[in-house]
Amino acid sequence: MKTIAQIAAELQGYDPQALSAADVNQFLDQLVEPVTGTETLPLFSALGRVLAEDVVSPISVPPHDNSAMDGYAFAGDQLAPGQPLTLRVVGTALAGKAWAGAVGAGECVKIMTGAIMPAGLDTVVPQEFTTAGGDGQITIAADVLKTGDNRRFKGEDIMQGRVALARGERLTPAALGLVASLGLPTVRVFRRLRVAYFSTGDEILSLGEPPREGAVYDSNRYTVFGLLTRMGVEVIDLGVVRDEPALLEAAFRQAAQQADAIITSGGVSVGEADHTRTMMKQLGDVAFWRIAMRPGRPMAVGRIAGSKNQDKTAPSAYPSSADSYQNDTDPSHNGAVLFGLPGNPVAVMVTFLAFVRPALLRMMGSTHSAPPLLRAISTEAMRKKPGRTEYQRGRVTTAPDGTLQVCTTGNQGSGVLSSMVQANGLIVLHHGQGNVAVGDAVDVMVFDGVI
Known part of the structure; x- marks a missing residue:
């Protein structure tokens, strides 16, 4: 397992104060590792899980001409x-x-x-x-x-002895049907990834607390919960942690003991008057970045050390008929990968979609983690300076001639959460890209099935 310093040394031109979006994903490729624990599940319990071994067809489909x-x-x-x-x-x-x-x-x-x-x-x-x-x-x-x-023809779909689904494939509804067509009642999958999450900051209000001057209700906790749940991971919700060293240390230690990954929001910007950055440094091997992107510039990544004597069989949040099947757990636990996200609601979602989600998919064992991009025609001009990646909230529609077109949702402030509700994708304006004119083709990261 490589340290932060070792990964940084291998990344050409690494500058933690001006890291490109591409370099972030390249760095995370080296930081995260797939879980090794597996379990055998019946098909009805396997939707969204990642195959831990090839599915080899025992029959030909169809079996006859x-x-x-x-x-x-x-x-x-x-x-x-x-x-x-x-x-x-x-x-x-x-x-x-x-x-x-x-x-x-x-x-x-x-x-x-x-x-x-x-x-x-x-x-x-x-x-x-x-x-x-x-x-x-x-x-x-x-x-x-x-x-x-x-x-x-016999075997026109799948021939006996051939690989029907490869290790690392996520089991979609179509894949479940394919496995069933082979007469196989169970599949071997990687165990469910465990992700702990908490919000930080004294200005954060939990739902049910009365409003107070200068404070905001914690939306990030619910947004991240939804994003993680859509991925099918086991979510460990640690709530809101106040800006006190003892409370932060307890939250990080608990998260590192129970989870494979930790996600926090807030407390990673330089100059913030809190103890989150200090505690991250104290408990783990952590890098603090200023990413050349908008929104979501500050981010922390690394590992928080875990306890050697921890319970490796934390109960699943998704009980099912699979409980009667043999479950394997990872033989060792080296702590948790840390993703320290910004505090602004839109920045949290953008950094999660652009960086955290692909990294978590790799940890789940998936071989397909890069978010797909569609090409659409911009119906409006957008100002953009080369030298950073911008993620504009967009609305993709179909033009009368059948082509895809996209426009922004208006105000692109990092605190305007309603703009993410109105959007069905992120317009990705790449690092070296300049201004966009009406009629230019742009890349769009679609939300369908993710948000």
Whole structure:
């Protein structure tokens, strides 16, 4: 496990007072490590989890050549260009069992979607492309299909012995269906990541407290809770911690003992009149950054040391039928990775989406952690100086011609939380990018499924 100093030494041009967004993610790539503990879960409990091993198909899907349409199966070599084809129907093949008869020249079998293709037949004509004649005959119009049409091959989806899903894949609804189609009732996944979170500062009010001058209600705690819950991690909520050394030390020690990662908001800016930075330095190996970005410039990252004698089997916040399955825990615990975020609500969300979420996904074992970016046409001009990355709150819509277009949500202040509610993505104006004119294409990090 590399120290902060070792990682910094390997990062070309590292400057903690002017770190680019790309350098932040490169640094975090080296800082975080995937959990090693795994568990076996039934499919109904595995949604959103990350595979700890390849899923190898025990069968071929489909298991036989079969029909993709309701129609008539026949040997396609009887088709001739420009000529209709008349065939006699000699039987019916239903889905779920093989048709055992024989089919000769000039003959066909009525077949249902999914039914096994009878031996020697390779083409299916949809019923609507035929006309019925006397004596159980059908006629296929000229040039409406070619040999092999509407036939699904054995193993066309997945062949027996092949990897159906790779280690590191997150189990989406489609992936659950794929695993079920292989006849597999369980999957081996990495254990659930545990993330502790608390807000800091004497100016923070918890819900239920009466308003007081100079104080604000803690929105960050609920925003981060929602972001973490959407990721499927186990959230350890430590509430609001006052700016007192003893309370901060207790919160950090408890978080490092129980969690794989710690997220705080507030107390990381230079000159803030609190003890959070001091306690981070005292208890861990921590770097304090000024990132070349807007919003969200100050950030702290590192590790907080954990207790060697801690309980490694903290109860799950997501009880399920998986409780009866064997669970493995990591053999050792080296403390928790720390993400110290700014205090402003929008800055918290932006830094979480741009940096923390990808890092947590890597800790979960996922091989796909970089947020996808879409290209959209800007409907307004935006001022931007090269030398920093800006994340503008945006609203993506579809233009009449089908192209994606985007505009900002107005006031881009880092405390305007309502702008994040109105937005469905972040307009990402990259480090070297300058002003944006109307009609320019820009990158957008979409929120769907994240916020």
